[in-house]
Amino acid sequence: MKKYCFGIDVGGTTVKCGLFQVDGVLMDKWEIPTRTENQGEEILPDIAKAILEKLQEKGIQKEEVAGIGVGVPGPVNSEGDVLCAVNLFWGYKKVSKELGEMTGIPVKAENDANVAALGEAWRGAAAGAQNVVMVTLGTGVGGGIIVNEQILSGAHGASGEIGHINVDHEETESCNCGNQGCLEQMASATGVVRLAKKALDCSDAPSVLREGELTAKAVFDAYKAGDKLAEEVVEKFGDYLGGALASVTCVIDPSVIVVGGGVSKAGQPLIDCVTKYYKKYAFSACKATPIILAALGNDAGIYGAAKMVI
């Protein structure tokens, strides 16, 4: 009888670990450091050790564990092999196979943005929804697509790469991916700062953004305080992101869109601005699709990872 499972979220600094009952109750949650030295060769042994020690601590037999789900910051193929994970200093790595051999427990690995989307769809802001789009506004813009309560990985593990939808054919600066005009260049934390710099350079209007450090948080704080130039920047951000989400819903028509990541901490004013532009561009049948804030924060990954093996 399988009673338990593990949800593991591997980040560049820490590995977040969760022990769950298969009914979804989180029993224990802890972190271990991500040791990236020597091409990150200690990361999987460290995770295996953490899991085996937790089993001993709780008096759980391996036979009672349904599996280990793992979210990894990089593209993952259908065999659970990571193609590369820059932040972990990994090249090609057979995560499912290696961690499975180290623990003697079945392992399922997936891209971390997809796993976070599954977490929000299972126990978070979109709990109970069958089809969900999640967009994560962090250093970059990530995304995950849930169809019939399952992660949609795609033919090249690139499903949900919402950050690389072209939103500006006139853009001349390049995105990290090599293209020009990606959503990530406009709606990530660095993208918002880039938009703000452009606006400051193009105008002499007074703005609190001309003082102090220019960050995405500073832009949204100024927006909430009524700063005119910040308003211009956030409206542009909303136009780009709302427009891209409208394209996304023409493709997969989800029941809900979840917005997470560091930038989303700006909260409801951000959602309201994005929703305004979303409604402008969205197909009639999808205009009322709700756009909501993520609810699980940093725990989305461990929840989604656990759900993969339940």
Next chain:
Amino acid sequence: MKKYCFGIDVGGTTVKCGLFQVDGVLMDKWEIPTRTENQGEEILPDIAKAILEKLQEKGIQKEEVAGIGVGVPGPVNSEGDVLCAVNLFWGYKKVSKELGEMTGIPVKAENDANVAALGEAWRGAAAGAQNVVMVTLGTGVGGGIIVNEQILSGAHGASGEIGHINVDHEETESCNCGNQGCLEQMASATGVVRLAKKALDCSDAPSVLREGELTAKAVFDAYKAGDKLAEEVVEKFGDYLGGALASVTCVIDPSVIVVGGGVSKAGQPLIDCVTKYYKKYAFSACKATPIILAALGNDAGIYGAAKMVI
């Protein structure tokens, strides 16, 4: 033992009917007229009659029939109810329920663009592919998304509405859907004519398009013959469609994109032009995703409809 099934494709002029073995072999194919008088109230009884007569003709018992799949030109919900089908003069109609009662055979109804996509994914140009995007360039621009060999319908039956992706935020003319700048305004048969008219109005350059009737076929014929103005129009068409398909693959990352519908009869030169722009805008992992011509023509609907009940 279920040995047979029917695939029915309801169009505004004719209903295409197919009798299949459940292994996918098309045994018989015929058409009946679509009687749209009196709010199309005879359409379903006509289909029921055609099916029951075919069973008698072939000596097949109802018990041997797995089901009837039906493609309908309008949005269809998960119960198989059509919300409206303008070309059939239908309002809300419980197609699955009504046709099921008339025939005594289980019925599954779906939107016709989705059904055609399933047909191409099953027995057509994309045979064997798990995840497929099909775009149909006809009077409008339709689309269908196949995920894990199943139609993706979406929360409001609007999945695959690729024609209503916004591709031009500057457009001021309205699409039939009420928005401005939809792909359908650029890449449908009427869209191509619209682009050509604009190009003719904005220039004094000589062109064969200044003589005779201006149709999408005339534009592509002139393009193949080296007409400079037609080239400008087709490049613009390719930019819009290639760009939209690049956005689509950022969302669902299919293994193949199929292009069908009347406009696609322009053939490989059209595909080559669209592919050029697709590669320009697509995310790196998806740049090599093949864009190919549909193979089943008018039979895609009956194949896809049959597959729904196999």
